[in-house]
Amino acid sequence: MHETPHIPTLDDVAKVAAVSTATVSRCLNEKQKVSAKTLAKVLEAVESLGYTPNFNARAMAAKQSRTIGAIIPTMENAIFARGLQAFQETLLEQRYNLLVSSSAYQPKLEAQQIRELVARGADGLLLIGYERDEAVYDYLARRGIPTVLAWASKPDSRHVSVGFDNRAAMRQLTDRVIEMGHRQLAVISGIVDGNDRAAERLAGIQDSWQAHGFHLDDLPVIQRPYETKSGAAAFEELVQVDVKPTVIMCGNDVLAAGVVSRARDLGFSVPDDISVTGFDDIELAKHVYPALTTVHVPHRKMGRIAADSLINLIEDREGEVSQQLDVFIQMRASLKQL
Amino acid sequence: MHETPHIPTLDDVAKVAAVSTATVSRCLNEKQKVSAKTLAKVLEAVESLGYTPNFNARAMAAKQSRTIGAIIPTMENAIFARGLQAFQETLLEQRYNLLVSSSAYQPKLEAQQIRELVARGADGLLLIGYERDEAVYDYLARRGIPTVLAWASKPDSRHVSVGFDNRAAMRQLTDRVIEMGHRQLAVISGIVDGNDRAAERLAGIQDSWQAHGFHLDDLPVIQRPYETKSGAAAFEELVQVDVKPTVIMCGNDVLAAGVVSRARDLGFSVPDDISVTGFDDIELAKHVYPALTTVHVPHRKMGRIAADSLINLIEDREGEVSQQLDVFIQMRASLKQL
DNA sequence: TTGTAGGCGTTATCAA
DNA sequence: TTGATAACGCCTACAA
Numbered sequence: 001m002h003e004t005p006h007i008p009t010l011d012d013v014a015k016v017a018a019v020s021t022a023t024v025s026r027c028l029n030e031k032q033k034v035s036a037k038t039l040a041k042v043l044e045a046v047e048s049l050g051y052t053p054n055f056n057a058r059a060m061a062a063k064q065s066r067t068i069g070a071i072i073p074t075m076e077n078a079i080f081a082r083g084l085q086a087f088q089e090t091l092l093e094q095r096y097n098l099l100v101s102s103s104a105y106q107p108k109l110e111a112q113q114i115r116e117l118v119a120r121g122a123d124g125l126l127l128i129g130y131e132r133d134e135a136v137y138d139y140l141a142r143r144g145i146p147t148v149l150a151w152a153s154k155p156d157s158r159h160v161s162v163g164f165d166n167r168a169a170m171r172q173l174t175d176r177v178i179e180m181g182h183r184q185l186a187v188i189s190g191i192v193d194g195n196d197r198a199a200e201r202l203a204g205i206q207d208s209w210q211a212h213g214f215h216l217d218d219l220p221v222i223q224r225p226y227e228t229k230s231g232a233a234a235f236e237e238l239v240q241v242d243v244k245p246t247v248i249m250c251g252n253d254v255l256a257a258g259v260v261s262r263a264r265d266l267g268f269s270v271p272d273d274i275s276v277t278g279f280d281d282i283e284l285a286k287h288v289y290p291a292l293t294t295v296h297v298p299h300r301k302m303g304r305i306a307a308d309s310l311i312n313l314i315e316d317r318e319g320e321v322s323q324q325l326d327v328f329i330q331m332r333a334s335l336k337q338l
Numbered sequence: 339m340h341e342t343p344h345i346p347t348l349d350d351v352a353k354v355a356a357v358s359t360a361t362v363s364r365c366l367n368e369k370q371k372v373s374a375k376t377l378a379k380v381l382e383a384v385e386s387l388g389y390t391p392n393f394n395a396r397a398m399a400a401k402q403s404r405t406i407g408a409i410i411p412t413m414e415n416a417i418f419a420r421g422l423q424a425f426q427e428t429l430l431e432q433r434y435n436l437l438v439s440s441s442a443y444q445p446k447l448e449a450q451q452i453r454e455l456v457a458r459g460a461d462g463l464l465l466i467g468y469e470r471d472e473a474v475y476d477y478l479a480r481r482g483i484p485t486v487l488a489w490a491s492k493p494d495s496r497h498v499s500v501g502f503d504n505r506a507a508m509r510q511l512t513d514r515v516i517e518m519g520h521r522q523l524a525v526i527s528g529i530v531d532g533n534d535r536a537a538e539r540l541a542g543i544q545d546s547w548q549a550h551g552f553h554l555d556d557l558p559v560i561q562r563p564y565e566t567k568s569g570a571a572a573f574e575e576l577v578q579v580d581v582k583p584t585v586i587m588c589g590n591d592v593l594a595a596g597v598v599s600r601a602r603d604l605g606f607s608v609p610d611d612i613s614v615t616g617f618d619d620i621e622l623a624k625h626v627y628p629a630l631t632t633v634h635v636p637h638r639k640m641g642r643i644a645a646d647s648l649i650n651l652i653e654d655r656e657g658e659v660s661q662q663l664d665v666f667i668q669m670r671a672s673l674k675q676l
Numbered sequence: 677t678t679g680t681a682g683g684c685g686t687t688a689t690c691a692a
Numbered sequence: 693t694t695g696a697t698a699a700c701g702c703c704t705a706c707a708a
Contacts, residue, residue: 005480005481005482007481009700009701009702010701010702010703011701011702019678019679020678020679020680021679021701021702021703022678022679022680022681022703022704023677023678023679024702025702025703025704026677026678026703029703033677033678034677034678035677035678038677038678050477050480052453052456052457053457053701053702054398054457054459054700054701054702055394055454055457055458055459056393056394056395056397056398056403056458056459056700056701056702057394057398057684057700057701057702057703058701058702058703059394059684059702060392060394060395060398060683060684060685060686060700060701060702060703061683061684061701061702061703061704062684062702062703062704063684063703065394075413075419075422075423076416076419076420076423077416077419077621078414078415078416081413081414081415082414084413085413085414085440088440097454098439099437100438101436102423102426115390116393116435118390119390119391119392119393120393120394121392121393121394139388142343142388143343143345144343228621228624228625257625258625260625261624261625261627264627283415283566283622284621284622284625286566286599287566287595287596287598287599287622287625287626288625288626288627289599289602289626289627347684347685347686348685348686348687349685357694357695358694358695358696359685359686359687359695359696360687360688360694360695360696360697361693361694361695363686363687363688364687364693364694367687371693371694372693372694373693373694376693376694391685391686392684392685392686393686394684394685394686395684395685395686395687395700396685396686396687397686397700398684398685398686398687398699398700398701398702399685399686399687399688399699399700400686400687400688400700401687401700
């Protein structure tokens with residue numbers, strides 16, 4: 001069935017245009033080095049043959065691919081979508097292409113996909129968070145692959161990062177919650193193992209809790225994967241206790257959305273019976289009812305800056321590298337003053 | 339700054355293992371053709387050097403990449419996320435990799451990305467919907483690139499598609515709406531130009547409307563991009579009329595979510611003052627309040643089947659190709675009997 | 677401004 | 693079971 005059709009190559013174009021392959025290559029890559037006449041001739045041949053350069057051959061010969069790889073933990077919920085979109089737009093403006101894969105929050109899978117993207121000739125990489133096996137960083141360093149870490153920030157680290165301080169942000173939100181009179185908190189955290197954002201957010205809550213003179217033993221914490229349904233199930237667990245929490249703080253808007261929905265289904269009123277908070281300020285946060293009080297993250301800005309940083313790194317230019325962005329608390333109806 | 343590190347190649351491995359490059363290649367690709375002793379020797383060399391095969395070189399020499407390209411209209415909302423996830427999982431099981439790009443609903447961009455993926459050596463392509471320039475299909479045919487169209491279905495077409503009948507589904511939902519007593523409908527459609535799913539869904543509503551003896555002139559329709567905020571804005575327009583609609587049917591859950599939220603903010607009660615329907619049954623549909631009556635699409639199943647079809651095509655096997663999936667109406671609180 | 681020719685890192689076809 | 697060696701399609705000194 002697969003009749004192998006003839007795919008035009010540089011040679012074909014060269015023959016049709018009656019020039020050398022070198023000239024054709026120049027017409028495609030450095031027009032200024034070619035006379036207007038030959039350029040026209042060659043482009044016509046390209047057109048008539050429907051020629052498209054073979055990317056693999058080009059990357060191999062030129063030793064660069066103008067391709068950036070990004071590995072995000074998940075595509076399923078919208079956490080990374082908006083930032084990634086902006087990242088891609090910025091890359092495209094500079095004629096870089098983006099390759100995306102998702103690691104399903106599995107470090108081994110991520111490591112494998114890093115090798116895959118590098119093997120594909122990626123000129124640089126965008127990774128989420130900073131916590132990963134040292135061997136991975138070694139590998140990247142040995143191959144000389146410029147890498148930017150996003151969605152987190154470690155100013156003291158030897159890595160380039162464009163993100164925000166998850167811990168400080170969550171601490172700030174918790175301070176606010178406690179100031180509003182809440183004393184019975186419960187936490188639904190993301191799985192902290194292998195996820196520095198989740199770990200830092202939880203730590204931020206604990207920082208604030210202790211700073212206010214409370215004891216960690218009095219702070220119920222459960223860890224759940226970032227899915228609405230696990231938030232919903234976690235809610236049921238958390239309210240089956242003698243002293244119900246007055247507020248449930250979630251490591252993420254997705255968990256919080258699950259909590260709010262399930263609470264309503266079970267006849268709880270949010271925020272009158274119980275308050276809920278999230279983190280990220282994704283689209284969902286505005287559309288659940290009541291809308292979520294959450295930490296607003298400048299996703300698009302982060303994506304843009306990450307792209308600029310990475311390109312600077314790749315092209316060996318001066319300019320910004322690591323950058324820590326500001327976030328703010330977005331108050332909405334799901335959190336109530338006691 | 340970029341010290342060009344030495345990246346180990348097949349040659350390096352061959353030297354260290356004291357065999358030929360051909361043998362090393364065999365160890366990596368067809369172990370059974372190699373003696374156990376050499377295999378061990380070679381793998382050890384691979385390990386010690388930290389060798390990773392160069393993908394571009396491999397693809398060029400082998401004339402196949404085990405890579406599938408997918409181009410979706412957007413990553414921003416979750417419409418395609420779940421299906422794509424399943425698509426990828428199925429591919430991975432068969433040792434195919436997935437490359438994703440997003441066309442932002444722009445046909446020219448899509449055409450360009452198709453060329454890009456083909457140039458990268460994609461063995462096959464997944465595209466959304468069937469409506470695109472004939473030149474694109476010609477190009478694909480000339481290059482002999484197996485392609486599967488998803489999220490839509492054209493059984494009479496010469497293309498392979500794995501999807502569902504958007505028009506029939508929406509007609510069915512509309513029948514239901516009308517049976518429930520609604521006579522004042524208003525429609526917020528997606529932009530139909532260049533989007534067959536949006537066009538078919540709108541047509542489905544019109545089919546039902548006319549079949550019930552009503553006139554198209556009495557059916558207010560506005561087209562808006564698939565974003566919650568445009569749904570929200572559209573809602574305001576639609577209720578600023580003398581005879582308010584009793585139900586607003588949206589081409590998509592995202593639009594419907596925007597409508598529900600804005601309606602509530604403006605003091606309307608959904609569904610008591612006005613009913614709302616969506617399409618797709620994405621996560622969001624369950625979490626807005628009230629939850630959306632919508633058309634449930636078997637996203638994951640569609641993704642799996644599309645992957646199987648595409649692989650069958652690529653590997654020239656017998657087996658299923660086009661397939662039309664069933665959808666059903668998911669009744670939830672946003673639609674009320676009059 | 678243009679052409680020649682070597683090389684990029686694999687795989688695959690032959691022989692050995 | 694192994695080893696030479698010719699592709700694969702393009703880029704890029706270097707020469708002309």
